[in-house]
Amino acid sequence: CHEKKTYRIGVSQCSQDDWRAKMNDEINREIMFHPEATVEIRSADDSNEKQISDIRYFKDNGFDIIIAAPNEADAITPIIKEVYESGTPVIIFDRNINGDSYTAYLGVDNFGIGKSAAHYGRHLIGKGGKVIEIYGLAGSTPAKERHDGFIEGATEEGISVIASAYGNWNYDDAASVCDSMFTVCKDIDLIYAHNDRMAIAASEMAKKHGLDIKVIGIDAAPEIGIKAVADSVIDATFLYPTEGYRVIRTALAILKGEPYERVSTFPISSPVDISNADILLLQNESLKEDSAKIKTLKSQVDDFWNKHSAQTSLFYAAIAI
Ligand code: FRU
Secondary structure: OOOOOOEEEEEEEOOOOHHHHHHHHHHHHHHOOOOOEEEEEEEOOOOHHHHHHHHHHHHHOOOOEEEEOOOOHHHHHHHHHHHHHOOOOEEEEOOOOOOOOOOEEEEEOHHHHHHHHHHHHHHHHOOOOEEEEEEOOOOOHHHHHHHHHHHHHHHHHOOEEEEEEEOOOOHHHHHHHHHHHHHHOOOOOEEEEOOHHHHHHHHHHHHHOOOOOEEEEEEOOHHHHHHHHHOOOOOEEEEOOOOHHHHHHHHHHHHHOOOOOOEEEEOOOOEEOOOOHHHHHHHHHHHHHHHHHHHHHHHHHHHHHHHHHHHHHHHHHHHHO
16 A cells, blocks of 8 residues: 655735635635645734744644745745745745745736726826825835835826825724824825725725725725725725635645746736626625535535445455455
8 A cells, every 4th residue: 555645735824814815715625626735724913923933833844835925025034035945845925025035936916906006096086186095014015016006107197196104904004094194184086005905994084084085995805895896985996816726736736846837927907896896796606606516515525435435444344354
């Protein structure tokens, strides 16, 4: 009887939120089709220290590959470099590290999304419009890229960013900076928030202050961002694909010595607004139904094989007597 190799994959998520929940779901679903692999997902809950210890846990426990979305590049780069240089393959996705001490990187064109948001914003408010930007976490790379892209687009379009504030990717911080900003500054045409949670917070604060401001976010996770567009809480959001399937398939290619792309940046910058939000929500409902069916089917197949192998062993036990 030959020993079957099982690959252990460790995934270190920087946060726990709607967008990551969708991605973790995709990861768990993809793994169902690869009986040769198991996955453990840990969330650092936005803490650099926790993420360092999660990554160290995977390394110390001999995981075959580590996949990570680094909370902040400066803080997480050293541990990633250490793991990579020790010979354990590392995949970085979504948020990047400094340098390229990784086996593969999978990301999305955040600069392009920022730039498209500026073009879209000009559509909403016209040339000369005034924008406030709600920034993600200062040290996480998508925030910087979404900012740079927006600034380039805004210059081309003739709209101006009059102030930026840190919302750190979360609702509460965004709500509190908007609350103070809207108290002193009322002449604002557009809020550009680096994700939907912060966009929703900005929209609610604008309402509280009696201001009529257009709001754009990023992510388009169905239950939060797309729903907020469909409910007219925000005006638009940009798709930020989660790519859980692709990350796992890349990990398995690396582990099995098959070809893979070392750096891949998904080129997407599609807006979701009132014209397509409903149809996307509908599609999401049928996707959810299909994936529930796949789960049921998988557990039925597992049950069948468990019974079958129990019967087979009984059979061999019987003929051995
Ligand atoms: C989720 C998130 C998203 C954002 C991404 C950037 O944890 O905050 O809202 O698009 O991370 O890395």
